[in-house]
Amino acid sequence: MVEPYRGWRLFFDGAVNYKVFGIATVLISKNVRHYPMATKLKFRCTNNMAEYEAYILGLRMALDMDINELLVIENFDLLIDQVERKWATKNDKILPYVNLAQRVCKKFRKIEFQHTLRAQNEFADALATIASMIQHPESSHIDSLEISLKEEHVYCSHVEVEPDGKPWYNDIKTYLEKQEYPEGITSGRKKTIRRMANGFFLNKEVLYKQTLDLGLLRCMDAIEATKL
Incomplete structure (x- = not known):
């Protein structure tokens, strides 16, 4: 279980299936209010690329909301190791993501990272899966997703x-x-x-x-x- 944290937290995930690609990120405020965002990708990508797309989407969301201190909670160790320069990569598809993520991270006053199990990242995982599978015609508009909890029939x-x-x-x-x-x-x-x-x-x-x-x-x- 993720330890209690007094500041903003970021969860993210990518979903790559046969010919369908989606990403999702969830920002959680100090008072535990959730701000989810899901995006369907119209280009082919690998699992690693989808994770970076989701991660950078979350960082930009945080900056747009004037958040300057952030705890990034992730289940993909390789991504964070690359961003923190603990693990180098020469992959031409991944290197541009690493460079961009490092530049965006510098815009925060404070940013920390914490590992979690994939099972504890199920909200972002579910949103990414939905985004990858849903049909999204160019002419249609999809309103924001609202999820409520019901405790009674x-x-x-x-x-x-x-x-x-x-x-x-x-x-x-x-x-x-x-x-x-x-x-x-x-x-x-x-x-x-x-x-x-x-x-x-x-x-x-x-x-x-x-x-x-x-x-x-x-x-x-x-x-x-x-x-x-």
Whole structure:
């Protein structure tokens, strides 16, 4: 696992498959906000070339964002060794990348390097793979990619007005409060209400949904949800 770092961090990766090439970089701020960028390459390149393309893309992103101190976290030791002049190269395809990377690095006030396992660079790796495989017509525009985290099923956040004007949890609340069921329902529906009620907690007039970690989520009707 990457040790905690108080400044900006840069992850990058390249993806080279049969006739498809992509790169990605992810900048992470001091407050752990992620800034990803993925690019599809329209020219043929080797794995090493793709890594350099991704690395320099990340450096330029950082400079454009006025970042002057950066920790570069990488899983490709050879690239960093070449940039830091620990390992010389005479490869005509790689040497221009090395020279450019060294010039760009000098624009930072402070730049450090840290090795990580490839498995811990999975975000940049996944973005690079997507960029390499996606079809990108010249006439189309692709908006920025937004990734969110969901901790509940989609129906848990869907609140709408019930046809009878009562909140969605009315049957559960009535059962917990009075041990009563709606009129005319089947025995199967009664069993469902009892089973669902086991996951709720009633405190006076307020109903809560119990989570797996014993937390409580307040249940709201459509009007309360709209206000929030």
